[in-house]
Amino acid sequence: MASSTFPTTRPPFYRDTRVIAVILQLIFLIALLLTGWFLYSNMVARLAASNTAAGGALSWAFLNQTAGFGISEGPAFRPDESYGRAFLVGVANTLRVGVVGIVLATLLGLFAGIARVSTNWLLNRLAAVYVEIFRSTPLLVQLLFWYVGVIAALPSIQDAAELGNLGYLTNRGIHLTWVFITETGRLWLAWLLAGFVVGLGVSWLRRRHLERNGLPGSAALPGVLVFLALAILGYIVADRIASLPAATTYELRRGDRGTLFEDVNRNGVYEPGVDRALAYVPITLFDQQGQVVASGITESDGTFRFINLPAEAVRLEWETPAPLAVSEPQLQGFNFRGGLSLTPEFAALLIALVVYTGAFVAEIVRAGISAVNKGQWEASRALGLNTGQTLRLIVLPQALRVIIPPLTSQYLNLVKNSSLAIAVGYPDLFNVSRTIVNQTGAEVQVILMVMATYLSFSLITSLFMNWYNKRIALVER
Amino acid sequence: MNKRLTLLGVSLLIIAVIYSACAAPAPAPAAAPAPAEVAATEPAAQAGSLLDIVKSRGRLICGVNNQVPGFGNVDANGNYSGFDVDFCKAVAAAVLGDANAVEYRYASGTDRFTLVKSGEVDVLFRNTTWTLTRDSAEVGMEFMPVNFYDGQGMMVRKNSGITSLEDMDGATVCVQSGTTTELNLADVFRAKGLDFTPVVFEDNDKTAGAYDEGRCDGFTTDKSGLVATLTKLTNPDEHMILEETMSKEPLAGAVFQGDPVWADAVRWVVFGLIQAEESGVTGQNVDQMLSSEDPTIKRLLGVEGEMGAKLGLPNDFMVQVIKQVGNYGEIYDRNLGPNTPFNLPRGLNALWTEGGLLYAPPFR
Numbered sequence: 079m080a081s082s083t084f085p086t087t088r089p090p091f092y093r094d095t096r097v098i099a100v101i102l103q104l105i106f107l108i109a110l111l112l113t114g115w116f117l118y119s120n121m122v123a124r125l126a127a128s129n130t131a132a133g134g135a136l137s138w139a140f141l142n143q144t145a146g147f148g149i150s151e152g153p154a155f156r157p158d159e160s161y162g163r164a165f166l167v168g169v170a171n172t173l174r175v176g177v178v179g180i181v182l183a184t185l186l187g188l189f190a191g192i193a194r195v196s197t198n199w200l201l202n203r204l205a206a207v208y209v210e211i212f213r214s215t216p217l218l219v220q221l222l223f224w225y226v227g228v229i230a231a232l233p234s235i236q237d238a239a240e241l242g243n244l245g246y247l248t249n250r251g252i253h254l255t256w257v258f259i260t261e262t263g264r265l266w267l268a269w270l271l272a273g274f275v276v277g278l279g280v281s282w283l284r285r286r287h288l289e290r291n292g293l294p295g296s297a298a299l300p301g302v303l304v305f306l307a308l309a310i311l312g313y314i315v316a317d318r319i320a321s322l323p324a325a326t327t328y329e330l331r332r333g334d335r336g337t338l339f340e341d342v343n344r345n346g347v348y349e350p351g352v353d354r355a356l357a358y359v360p361i362t363l364f365d366q367q368g369q370v371v372a373s374g375i376t377e378s379d380g381t382f383r384f385i386n387l388p389a390e391a392v393r394l395e396w397e398t399p400a401p402l403a404v405s406e407p408q409l410q411g412f413n414f415r416g417g418l419s420l421t422p423e424f425a426a427l428l429i430a431l432v433v434y435t436g437a438f439v440a441e442i443v444r445a446g447i448s449a450v451n452k453g454q455w456e457a458s459r460a461l462g463l464n465t466g467q468t469l470r471l472i473v474l475p476q477a478l479r480v481i482i483p484p485l486t487s488q489y490l491n492l493v494k495n496s497s498l499a500i501a502v503g504y505p506d507l508f509n510v511s512r513t514i515v516n517q518t519g520a521e522v523q524v525i526l527m528v529m530a531t532y533l534s535f536s537l538i539t540s541l542f543m544n545w546y547n548k549r550i551a552l553v554e555r
Numbered sequence: 556m557n558k559r560l561t562l563l564g565v566s567l568l569i570i571a572v573i574y575s576a577c578a579a580p581a582p583a584p585a586a587a588p589a590p591a592e593v594a595a596t597e598p599a600a601q602a603g604s605l606l607d608i609v610k611s612r613g614r615l616i617c618g619v620n621n622q623v624p625g626f627g628n629v630d631a632n633g634n635y636s637g638f639d640v641d642f643c644k645a646v647a648a649a650v651l652g653d654a655n656a657v658e659y660r661y662a663s664g665t666d667r668f669t670l671v672k673s674g675e676v677d678v679l680f681r682n683t684t685w686t687l688t689r690d691s692a693e694v695g696m697e698f699m700p701v702n703f704y705d706g707q708g709m710m711v712r713k714n715s716g717i718t719s720l721e722d723m724d725g726a727t728v729c730v731q732s733g734t735t736t737e738l739n740l741a742d743v744f745r746a747k748g749l750d751f752t753p754v755v756f757e758d759n760d761k762t763a764g765a766y767d768e769g770r771c772d773g774f775t776t777d778k779s780g781l782v783a784t785l786t787k788l789t790n791p792d793e794h795m796i797l798e799e800t801m802s803k804e805p806l807a808g809a810v811f812q813g814d815p816v817w818a819d820a821v822r823w824v825v826f827g828l829i830q831a832e833e834s835g836v837t838g839q840n841v842d843q844m845l846s847s848e849d850p851t852i853k854r855l856l857g858v859e860g861e862m863g864a865k866l867g868l869p870n871d872f873m874v875q876v877i878k879q880v881g882n883y884g885e886i887y888d889r890n891l892g893p894n895t896p897f898n899l900p901r902g903l904n905a906l907w908t909e910g911g912l913l914y915a916p917p918f919r
Contacts, residue, residue, distance in 0.1 A: 124672070124673070124674075127813040140693070146738045146741060146742070147737050147738055147741055147753070147755075148737075148740070148741045148751070148752075148753040149753070150752050150753050150754050150755065157738075157741035157742075157745060158745070226764075226768075230765075230768040230769075230770065234769045235769070249768060249769050249770060250727065250769075250770065331748060332748060335750070383725070383750065385724070385725065410725065411724060411725040411726075412723075412725050412726045412727060412772045413725055413726075413727060413752070415725075422770065423754070500757055501757070501761075503732075503754055503755050503756045503757075503761070503765070505755065509732070509755070512665040512666075512732065512733065512757075513665065513732050513733055513737070513755070515665070515669070516664070516665045516666070516667075516668065516732070516733035517688065517694075517733070517738075518688075518693060518694070519668060519672075519688075519689075519693045519694035519695055520693075521669055521672075
């Protein structure tokens with residue numbers, strides 16, 4: 079009956095949504111390919127015109143050439159090392175500020191976010207002011223504020239502000255007394271790792287036991303205790319039996335500086351990459367008459383250096399260090415040596431990234447907590463849990479589902495924003511790359527490397543966060 | 556379904572419009588009245604020499620510094636001035652007959668060569684040191700004659716107790732990135748066996764600012780740059796420049812390597828400025844000099860021979876240059892001479908006839 083009222087012929091193809099969809103997609107694809115081809119051929123033509131590397135082909139040989147410039151911080155780098163290694167130092171510096179930044183921004187954001195939903199009026203208002211100020215001003219402005227307005231205004235190095243025994247505060251950076259793991263500490267690290275694994279196992283067994291029998295109590299505590307016990311035992315053992323390698327020797331220059339190292343190829347000369355520098359080893363320098371002229375400990379790259387010695391040293395003795403060594407900053411010549419130094423550039427960048435990203439994280443945390451049904455709070459209180467327990471056991475686990483996806487974006491933003499380091503001279507990936515481009519003329523290659531590096535950072539972060547998101551989603555059912 | 560389809564259609568339309576707008580000039584890059592912006596970014600190999608492009612565009616795009624008084628600086632009103640800036644003006648006067656037909660573009664230490672290679676600027680006059688690597692196909696610059704012979708120096712605080720580089724063991728030094736000074740600094744300290752920590756910034760103002768704040772014990776750049784920057788520090792009297800010269804820094808203009816016609820034109824403008832000083836032709840007397848009997852001056856000013864035409868320039872190109880900008884000596888005096896705050900002695904930058912290194916090949 080109805081069949082007679084509908085046409086039986088197919089509609090023309092331009093009215094058939096299935097055909098149109100395919101055609102439009104094809105057009106789009108072709109346009110995309112043409113655009114890509116246009117950009118690519120443009121680049122090749124220009125490269126060929128400037129004779130850069132035969133006929134526009136991209137050469138990667140520059141990576142092995144000597145860089146010739148210094149890098150102010152990060153893994154030890156000397157100007158006679160290659161561009162490739164300089165790039166890796168930049169990568170390490172980006173990772174350093176990125177990883178530390180993500181951890182600190184998360185903590186700050188979590189705290190500020192919880193404060194935002196707190197019933198404590200002062201806390202609540204303070205958090206609101208923090209979030210609104212730092213979320214609403216550009217990051218570059220904040221970065222320059224921290225660098226020029228705060229850190230550069232600290233006292234000069236001659237009249238450094240002393241932080242008790244903890245260290246010094248100057249406009250050259252923050253110099254802290256710090257504990258370092260020495261050469262013999264490697265053995266102790268193995269003990270720590272073993273202790274961690276055993277501790278996890280103990281916790282897991284304990285949790286199973288508690289859950290099976292429905293008992294209250296902490297599953298983590300026994301694990302932590304086991305870990306601590308093994309750590310202490312390991313420290314004592316490492317201190318007793320560890321020793322420096324038999325081929326340990328040193329290089330002494332100008333009578334006041336040099337490197338302590340394990341002479342792997344036994345040729346008596348320190349060759350970075352082949353020989354192994356020995357970090358945080360106590361050393362004593364002697365002069366011609368056998369008098370002690372100086373003593374101290376080597377630095378992270380195995381070097382030592384003294385200023386204004388009373389006499390030139392000709393000999394050096396070293397001691398086997400304990401697994402941990404305390405290093406205090408000391409003013410030598412123009413700068414502090416020893417201890418942990420945070421340069422103004424690193425400090426400014428880290429503070430700026432943490433404070434800025436923390437404000438966004440705080441809003442995400444607040445949104446996550448608000449998303450949890452009010453009934454959950456009330457039910458929890460009715461069961462007799464206090465506010466802290468409610469937050470920790472009931473609300474946050476549920477809020478995490480809402481929090482994790484936008485949090486991932488903030489982590490990615492933090493790592494990418496770290497490229498603003500160039501404004502304060504912190505030698506991150508982007509900053510070092512710019513110098514490499516300038517000196518080698520390999521714009522296309524280096525930009526490709528930079529993009530690939532940031533992309534892999536972002537993808538790895540995303541993958542991890544997606545995995546974590548799935549995991550908590552499962553727990554939630 | 557329909558809504559999605561419409562959305563797709565609309566976005567496709569937008570993409571198609573954008574694409575056709577971008578792609579349209581591509582098949583016919585040499586088409587005559589192309590807008591200036593398009594011409595500027597068009598690869599030289601396809602579009603003929605930059606000389607023709609600059610002429611048809613009617614103005615010169617010149618990469619300069621804007622933070623070094625005396626060389627390339629920009630004042631509160633946005634006017635550029637300085638030694639390097641005057642060379643831009645000279646090229647514009649020669650090619651276009653108007654010294655003010657210049658569009659200045661700030662070239663930072665790190666991106667200056669990229670600007671030239673990508674065609675963003677026609678010529679670079681930005682206290683740039685001529686080195687082998689930069690001249691080679693690797694970086695791809697074509698260097699012009701040296702217009703300023705310089706050397707790297709070190710500025711320190713008077714009260715720091717530093718009197719020579721030997722005293723700077725373990726010092727922190729502020730330096731600008733992407734410069735030869737950054738490399739020389741490493742070389743010099745390596746050669747002396749001294750340790751140092753470089754703190755590297757993108758531009759001269761930031762570098763000098765960090766030094767001024769006390770971030771560094773020393774500030775290093777070309778000596779001329781140090782003299783110029785000294786005037787910008789909070790208390791210039793508290794600082795001094797060490798005697799030592801750490802390197803040779805022949806500063807020169809640069810153009811894109813794949814364009815010999817343009818390179819020759821710019822090169823002979825620079826030589827012309829030097830020759831004009833040697834021949835005694837100045838902005839004041841250039842009109843009288845047109846009737847000079849000296850054959851060198853006749854050829855220089857285009858009264859005799861077809862020197863300009865051989866370069867693709869008007870025969871009287873040097874007349875325009877000297878009238879509007881002056882000769883080398885006048886440019887030097889105006890920007891760096893005794894009546895300026897810098898009062899830099901000519902030194903190596905005197906004519907060869909007066910014990911300097913400036914020497915122009917014959918105009919014939």
